Amino acid sequence: MGMAEYKGKVKNMEDTPFGYTLSIIGGKWKMVILYLLAENQTVRFNDLKRQIGAITYKMLSSQLKELEADGMVKRKEYPQVPPKVEYSLTDKAETLIPVLEQLCEWGAKNQRN
Known part of the structure; x- marks a missing residue:
């Protein structure tokens, strides 16, 4: 169902595929x-933090937990020291x-140079 099919019918945006x-x-x-993650296949937490740069450890952790809960990210923990x-x-x-x-x-087509 496309966006046009929801025109005038949307009471709550979260209930639409776009909202989801x-x-x-x-x-x-x-x-x-x-x-x-798509570019690097498998990435460790600190490497993600380093590549993103401006994100805090707390925010990265919460975003990863949300993505994992939504079935978008797999988390694999190895039982070793350090973890x-x-x-x-x-x-x-x-x-x-x-x-x-x-x-x-x-973005590449429309970014102002």
Whole structure:
């Protein structure tokens, strides 16, 4: 069902497919995290933090937990000292990567130089 089919019928945006999608990837960091995981396959927490830069440890942790709860990110913990935790995309998240690539293409075409 496309956006046009909801025109005038939407009482609550969260109840639409678009609203659902935004609930999964909305916010400042989730698409960045998904993009980096798509580029790197498997990434450790500190490497994600280093690549993103401006994000706090607390925010990165909460965003990863939300993405994991939504079935977008896999968390694998290795029982060793110091603890090692790796993150990767789920199959569900992989299906979203073409959409993120289209957003990047749009940005490349429309970014002011």
